[in-house]
Amino acid sequence: MSEVDFDFDGRVVVVTGASGALGSAICEAFADVGATVAATDVVDPDDEDAPLDAGREGIQFYQGDFTDEDSVRDTVEAIADDHGRIDHLCNVAGSWRGGDPVEETDVETFEFLFDVNLKTMFLASKHALPHVQETGGTIVSVSARSSLEGGEGDGPYRASKAGVRLLTETIAEENRGVVRANAVMPSVIDTPANREMMPDADHEKWVDPADIARVVLFLSSDGATPTSGAAVPVYGEA
Template identity: 30%
Template sequence: MGFANKVVLLSGAGSGIGEATAIAFAKTSAILSIFDKNETVHAVGETCKKYNNKIITSTTDVTSDEDLKGLVEKTVEEFGRIDVLVNCAGSYYSGKITDEHFMDTNERCMKVNFRSAVLLTHLTVPHLIKTKGNIVNVTSVSSKLITPGWLPYDVSKAALSRFTACAALDLAADHVRINAVQPGGTQTNLLVNSGYFKADDNHKVWKNFAKKTPLGRIIHPEEVADLILYLASEKARSITGEEFAIDAGLLAKGYVPQK
């Protein structure tokens, strides 16, 4: 898939699916502007440089409107254009509506997982219209499933899923596509980074989760990256407003979560 001379702006590139996506784009000679709230993004940038030197790495939090505005401006100043936006940054947040601090958790979750993607879309659209570019959002099987205790996360991903379809209609006349990938359990540090599991338990958690899927597979971040690159490529030129599950069959089975 050819991304030579295409400029890709990617959030959440410091770890997991975002890291794998940054490296996969770099291997196709894409020009990259990658960022994360975590300093690890700079090490990912060093790996990407083995394939392509044209890269900016930034430590930016997606909840800062000013920083996101600055990042889009910096990307265009440096590379002159934006062809692809990938909204990958995200965190897991649990909570029930009866929780004392539910509103704080919910607000934080919506800001990180949903509002940031909307704002980045709004800020990059003028540039994407010029290049007839496209956007890929990273939702989750949680956008379809309802899991007890997952209210904020499920709702944030459902909102991002619906936003993908709504924005696709707004942008179609300008030949800008917007799609989403919907991963199931993917072996990353999501639940460790979000503070829900200790690093030592991580592999065990994903292994147990894999057993619940029809294919019995742990999904690897590189597999999700492949799907993101496909949707961002010319091969997907007739696809917009869609969300594609990569979940080892979880949604087909109708996953019944444990309480």
Template identity: 40%
Template sequence: MLPRIAVVTGAFGILGEAVCAALLANGDRVARVDYAQPRAALAGCVDFGGVDLADVDCANQTIDAIVETMGPPDILINVAGGFTWETLADSTMESWSRMFSMNAMTCLNMTKAALPQLRNRPNARIINIGSMSATSAAAGMATYAASKTAVHKITEALAAELADTSCTVNAVLPNVIDTPTNRADMPDADFSKFVQPAAIADLILFLASPASRGISGALIPVSRGGTE
């Protein structure tokens, strides 16, 4: 059987790197897409750096380039996104626009661009990164949580729209992810409770597999540290 082709956005970040590593270990080929530039080439990957997925034309051009270079994708994993903490009173229209661009529009644009390919592939998979904080937003989380809620609803609606195909659509909802940035921003937190990127990647790998064929439209929380 030919290796599957997986597209991972936000591929050069901490979570993106873990997801790509899991896919490569599974024998998949990976198109790594990110706004940043890759630090180093990786066997089994084709890199697309400097890509602004908040721009619909850029998303379309990226999918076209992936199809031309690697072939039609079987899996799309929307990791790209960003975070901000701010009270509602102190928030600005600029920060609201930035969060929706980074979280909701990157997911929407890349999904729409890849959809004509994916809906015709057998057992295609779309997996989005949502957030547990969007299920019940705490103080200072309104801007971020609202943008991630949009990702959740895109997931649910598209799963219903693709119900007559073999393409499933699901979202993974991590709690705080163990990254250097999160450790620096929350120095007094219990880091053992932070979710390990590899634990999220394991769940994504399952959702990308044939074994997940009966699951679509799910918003799956990842709340444990996952160190073991």
């Protein structure tokens, strides 16, 4: 397969959920092509379960709780002050919980999923947008394949990720010609945690985080200038 070259030299990229498997892959992908990456997460990268290499060149870690508006405001402003600009935002923070029908789902699970999956995306976008508008940059957010339809046992998760898609379309419409906003829709991502949770699944059908990161790079690049308001499948052939 041929390689595509990206050049993000001089660009500042904010990545939420950076301590997770997909977030860390996106951070590394941007750093590999010359970007300055502001990696943000509530989880410290020194945590033994966090794959992010926050010490590598091109990545600077900012700890913040992106479900809390004051924390988001402070973190985004610190990044802008440190680097003088923000060109790209990648909303990766998210989580999955499920297994119960709606009538058996507790409100804490519902609130947790909407906080982590949708509120973080809303708050990060809200506070990063003034900076991204100045640079004519991009926002790429992580939705999910399952957000396209209802299903058994994980309704709040699907609904929260559907919200990510709709908010992406709204940001694209409101910023037409200024900021491009797109979403990616993974299914099950090939991570150690998912393999442990589903040991009998066909792992060969799962998509590697690094491959999804390349799509995020493309959507953030000048090569995707005609594309805004899209929800791009990144679930391979599964």
